Amino acid sequence: MADSKMTDEQILNALRSCGDHIAICDDCPYYGLSDCSLRAKRDIISRFEELKAENEALNSKLSQSQPLPCKVGDTVYTVTFCLADGYAENGEQISKSGYFMQKVEVTERNLYRICELFRMRKAYFTPEAAQLRLRELQGDNE
Numbered sequence: 001m002a003d004s005k006m007t008d009e010q011i012l013n014a015l016r017s018c019g020d021h022i023a024i025c026d027d028c029p030y031y032g033l034s035d036c037s038l039r040a041k042r043d044i045i046s047r048f049e050e051l052k053a054e055n056e057a058l059n060s061k062l063s064q065s066q067p068l069p070c071k072v073g074d075t076v077y078t079v080t081f082c083l084a085d086g087y088a089e090n091g092e093q094i095s096k097s098g099y100f101m102q103k104v105e106v107t108e109r110n111l112y113r114i115c116e117l118f119r120m121r122k123a124y125f126t127p128e129a130a131q132l133r134l135r136e137l138q139g140d141n142e
Contacts, residue, residue: 004029006043014040069118070125074106076114077130078123079137099137101130 006014010027018040030036070076083097092102104123106114117123124130 005046006030006040008047011040011044011047014044068111068115070106070111070114070123072106072108072111074125076104076106076118076123076125077127078102078104078114078117079130079134080117080122081137099134101127101134103127 006029010029014028018037025031025036028036028040030039033039079099079101081097081099104110104114114123121133124133
């Protein structure tokens with residue numbers, strides 16, 4: 001019989017019951033073989049090593065990434081362009097076109113959009129910084 005690797009579900013079942021006198025072996029690819037526990041152990045070790053290497057690679061990528069400029073629950077001030085008869089980021093109705101400053105709470109739903117506004121210099125933590133940017137965009141450099 002050729003070796004066939006266990007699925008993750010089979011591995012979990014083996015960890016829960018392999019070697020136990022009430023083991024549930026029906027779905028095991030090694031069921032009925034005299035060295036079934038040894039084969040299962042090899043599959044478990046192999047899968048663990050794969051997951052460990054994957055985890056290390058992901059942690060390495062994560063450590064190289066830049067942290068987000070804001071988090072859920074932060075209050076920020078955005079400067080965006082709105083067309084007349086539209087709605088602002090915070091839901092207010094806009095009756096004229098132009099740049100507007102809005103106070104917005106960061107939620108799970110808008111987190112990445114707000115982070116992108118920070119990157120584009122259109123989101124700020126203080127109303128003063130947002131006002132300054134608003135004046136720049138409106139062409140008022142007092």
